[in-house]
Amino acid sequence: MLEIIQDYWLTFLIGQYPNGPLGGLAMTLIVAVLSILMSFPIAIGLAVARSSTWRWLRLASACVVNFVRGIPLLMLIFWCYFVIPIMTGYAVSGFWTLVCALTIYEASYLSEVIRAGIASIPKGQTEAARSLGGSYMLTVRSVVLPQALFNVLPGITSQFISTIKETSLGYVIAVNELTFAANQINNQLLTQPLQVFTILAVIYFLLCFLLSRGLSAIETSIRRKRGLL
Amino acid sequence: MDFLLPADQMALLLGGVRTTVLLFAIAWVIAFALAIALVVIRATDYRPCRWFVDAFVAYHRNVPLLVQVMFWYFGMPELLPETIRFWLYDHNAEFCFAVIALALGSAAYQAEDIRSGLRAIPATQFEAARALGCSYLETMRYIVVPQALRISLPPLVGRALLLFKNTSIAMAIGVAELTYRTREIENLTFKTFQIFGIATVLYLIGTFSLMALGSWIERRTTPGRKEHRNA
Amino acid sequence: MTAAIVSLDHVNKWYGPHHVLQDVSLEIGKGEVVVICGPSGSGKSTLIRTINALEPIRDGKLLLNGVDVHGKGTDLNKLRQSVGFVFQQFNLFPHMSVLDNVTFAPIRIQKRPRAEAEALARELLAKVGLAEKADSFPGFLSGGQQQRVAIARALALQPPVILFDEPTSALDPEMVGEVLQVMKSLARDGMTMVCVTHEMGFAREVGDRIVFMDQGRIVVDTTPELFFDAPDHPRIKRFLSDVKGEH
Ligand SMILES: Nc1ncnc2c1ncn2[C@@H]1O[C@H](COP(=O)(O)OP(=O)(O)O)[C@@H](O)[C@H]1O
Ligand SMILES: [Mg+2]
Secondary structure (H helix, E strand, O other), X not given: OHHHHHHHHHHHHHEOOOOOOEOHHHHHHHHHHHHHHHHHHHHHHHHHHHOOOOHHHHHXXXXXXXXXXXXXXXXXXXXXXXXXXXXXXXXXXXXXXXXXXXXHHHHHHHHHHHHHHHHOOOHHHHHHHHHOOOOHHHHHHHHHHHHHHHHOHHHHHHHHHHHHHHHHHXXXXXXXXXXXXHHHHHHHHOOOHHHHHHHHHHHXXXXXXXXXXXXXXXXXXXXXXXOOO | OOOOOOHHHHHHHHHHHHHHHHHHHHHHHXXXXXXXXXXXXXXXXXXXXXXXXXXXXXXXXXXXHHHHHHHHHHHHHHHOOHHHHHHHHHOOHHHHHHHHHHHHHHHHHHHHHHHHHHHOOOHHHHHHXXXXXXXXXXXXXXXHHHHHHHHHHHHHXXXXXXXXXXHHHHHHHOOOOHHHHHHHHHHHHOOHHHHHHHHHHHHHHHHHHHHHHHHHHHHHHOOOHHHHHHO | OOOEEEEEEEEEEEEOOEEEEEEEEEEEEOOOEEEXXXXXXXXXXXXXXXXXXXXXXXXXXXXXXXEEOOOOOOOHHHHHOOEEEEOOXXXXXXXXXXXXXXXXXXXXXXXXXXXXXXXXXXXXXXXXXXXXXXOOOHHHOOHHHHHHHHHHHHHOXXXXXXXXXXXXXXXXXXXXXXXXXXXXXXXXXXXXXXXXXXXXXXXXXXXXXXXXXEOOEEEEEEOHHHHHHOOOOHHHHHHHHHHHHHO
């Protein structure tokens, strides 16, 4: 196992780069970060729409969210793979296909988490802001959302972790990420799949485990600072 | 259904549906039983037991399902005795390993859901029942578990949904389930939209049925609901 | 009487079939302290919540500084800046420091310069006796301290009138006094105040008028002297003895 790590650690980390395309863990992180950054504002939009007083807006948001949550991520990836080129007229790389699919998928799940957060804010909070003369938008932006997002930080963290894990599905459409790199290494070695996939699992485990621990430590420290513990 | 797809392709696709449903059903039953076992093991005071369960849960929460599936399919056979290995290869090894990976992963999450349901029951409920003269088992049976299950039900339904959708990951090791068949037929016919459209609708039927089943059970088990409806 | 700051004219409100405000008419002049009391469920909260349009009304007319509160073209956000509201549950923003709670409206709504808003906020916090808590978070404060911050927050817009909805009902008994103290000093400064409260000592001491409500109606609107010393209504007698029993 140590030998594999010695020989292939660079491939695990950055794929064939700089002699070939960037891949491995670096690519996994890029895809995950991009998808999270893009899905977050969409999720907030969907959640706010879902919590609004306009019926049709609530309905539209509910339809989108339930449709996306009703199909496997792999199906969504294939849809993006086929539909985006037709819609945009451009050949889209596997990378962007994956980022788009993950963005849509995670935005839907994240929006449900955020919606629960919004629902958990006592009515008195909005009333206080409105009674000071704050507009609906200001109230949502500076009173409801900051508290709602903070209250559901554990749920948001677990969606981030899910996103990182789901980047592995890029393997199916040949995106050069960590799982893909591990399979390449496995194909070169042929005889040591147990070791290769153990290393792969350990890398994902460390990444996700440490990230969730880190975020929860940050949350605890903010709670302590605000006297909420 | 001929106007949608030729009969032979439809048969292929429906074979995929059957495999998907089997993957889901078998994996779910194993996962639920395993989850309960994990919760019970975790509840013992014996430290190594708790560590084992915590490690099991942490591993399955932090490693992608696809990697777990690959680990079982490519890595595990090395560790198995030859007789079992050959038996597996004769008996649809892909399917077996996919079921194992799906079940273990889902069990870890379900165990967490059940455990947080149990933790949500205030100790006073337990004490009140004991004060009324219930035995430990009666208290659990009539007071604690019913309340805990009601709290755990929505997340458990969510897990079941995810498990159903995640069966599609088995295609990566060649299990001929719905997504696999869909791609196969698409490669043959290039009727991309049609075939993916049908597959998507089939998945939606599955997930929406599960959601409906979930809210039906929820309604059945929520106290006070019946009186409400009659009122 | 000076010009009315708040004036209700035959205001009616329903919750479904429930007629919660029945033909309520009331005038509140500048500098007046009006105490509204009455049994639970009699519509006191509903009444003062209609004054800053937290609740809509069915019919009647409600003027605040001469502006029709429930009129079609009324800019509610602008109007609400001219009336402070203090809630039973304080409703401080837990994710903001005490100072940020008080400067929230001046900076974010009125767009006043931060330095100016902070100076005013510190002055107000000193006035409610919490100058040293400016950088603390609401989570660290006692109920009484939180309610005093809430009063400072309501005062930050320098409104001509301020409404209190049972500001001491959610407090432990030992904290009621500190909040009443702040309210009394406000009253002495000549602030126009509408207070829903069961604190009869407060009503007698600083109240200019007592309005007694029952089942959505104003039953009596009189001076504290007449209200306490010669209650002429059986409901008031019962109410007063109930309130006394509480303490
Ligand atoms: N949002 C609401 N929907 C329906 N009924 C309400 C609502 N809020 C208050 N009520 C009813 O209106 C009546 C007056 O309530 P409220 O003004 O809160 O009374 P008070 O503050 O005097 O205790 C009560 O009977 C209460 O049950
Ligand atoms: Mg009230």
